[in-house]
Amino acid sequence: MDIRFDGRVVLVSGGAQGIGRAIAAEFRDAGACVHLADIDPAVIETAATLGAHGHVVDLSKRAASAALVNDIIAREGRIDILALAAGGVCGETSLPLDGITEENWSRIFGANLESVLWLVQAAAPLMQQAGWGRIVVVSSGAGLRPSLTGLHAYTAAKHAVVGLTKQLSVGLARYGITANSVAPGLIRSNPTTERQWQSYGEDEQGRLVDSLHTRRLGKAQDVAAAVIFFASEQANWITGQVLSVDGGRS
Template identity: 35%
Template sequence: MRLKDKVSLVTGASRGIGRAIATTFAREGSDVAVNYYQNKAKAEEVANEILAMGRRAVTIQADVMDKERVGEMVGEVIKEFGKIDVLVNNAGIVWKPSKLLETSEEEWDRVLGVNLLGTYHCIQASAPHMIERGYGKIINISSLAGIGTTFLEQAAYGPSKAAVINLTKRLAYELGKYNINVNAIAPGLVRTEILSSGMSEAEVERSFQEVAKLAALGRVGEPQDVANAALFLASDESSFITGQVLVVDGGRFNFLSHSV
């Protein structure tokens, strides 16, 4: 088991990529704190799945934009499990489609608030504990949209994910001396519910078909593809890797200037 007796905190773990990461980590021996924002029932489903594997699990509600609540969440995890070995900053949002010049300040603030500020809050709350223990793995879920741009009209999303990549590299530099690895994953288009919040079902399917044609492997990603990458970065197999961005996109070689 690659994460035997580890403790992982996964934000946004009630669905999609976060759910796949949480259950994959548990399957490999980790106890898991399942963070969610609104969907308690879905989070409890994930926790019950983990418990059925013989691992421990708790569900914790927290809006990652709320610094005080994030601090409480981290404290609750440490109280329950005694430590945090792995932090996965997965909580993220998109918004209704909009071009940059049509993007409202509300949209801009909310998207960057969850995707960037939320990541910052979780790291600020968790890193001191990891520093004290002299060990930690921090995995930030960015996006291919943070490396290039996107043909989807999500003007705030790409900049928020680009900033997460920069934050990852800065933190890797600052935290390396404490034996803390900080890396990011940049998924391409993945079949998750997050897209349904800003696009119609037809638009989502059309995007899937377009992206599948552009990928060397001829398909879009599944949550498990990202979870497998996260498992590698959480395990001891990646002990000499930090400050890196692991792209999980099926081989978008013919569209490198763009992303999801």
């Protein structure tokens, strides 16, 4: 299957590293014009390395997300695909129930859920006018079951991301816009996930790998391949779906 995006403009959130970076590289290789957005200033260097455009933005803020989309539209005249990989645990580890605060709860929801909502809200009108658009959200296995991170906010936010994606599909499909989600298992693709992996210890690491049908952890490129498919013309009658990319978790 030859998947190309020549002439398409793609915004990849969470593009500074890890899964977002891998997604951006795949779109670039398939001919798309790629814009990367991240709160991490390293996104500028990543974008330069990939031959893409980098933007340092706090996507949890509605005004900032709207300004980013408007900037891309002013520069490119269009925005066709949102590949939304921003999120994560925001520096939290092993946070117990009584350790949840308004601040750390809101920070995780902002990064994982609100970053999706505000970007889609800003980009959808132009996609509707064009009669074509793709929204692909990277959620997590934590959006389908309890999270290996043990973080209540992260699990709740990823479940909300899955629900939001399905609801977006209901309202946007009539305009030729699909909305789907890719739910990865543990991917050792950035310092945070590497710390999570190392915290398990050798025995727990072994049990986790043994629970996967493939008997191996995935790579960022495995997730990127699923995102690319959902964004393609070949997937134009697939919407409101969640695809687990987790090696077959038992």
